[in-house]
Amino acid sequence: MLSDITLGQYLPGRSLIHRMDPRVKLALTFAFIVFLFVASNFQGLALMVALMLVVLCLSGVPVSQYFKSLKAILFIVLFTAALNLFYGSGRRVWGWKFMQITDGGIGNAIFISV
16 A cells, blocks of 8 residues: 555656756755745646646656656545635535535636646
């Protein structure tokens, strides 16, 4: 079970990313995380996703390996998205008794999930 969790594990390789100085990789990772939290709209988030895809291609690690490592946090992402559906303002899309989903809630859920 624990051997299937690859999130954060080092994957050996000979790519440009693998050959970089570890301090540079750490600083760039920190900067990436800061920019993720600063991104306040879909354009900023799309830029960060594009940057991540470039790094993914440069690393030479198979895309399937990345998706395998994300399985560990999939439940948390889906749970957070479900909660965000109900906490948004805007036009009502669906409702039942005291619960309602708005277009703003859908936007928040997508933004947080990505």
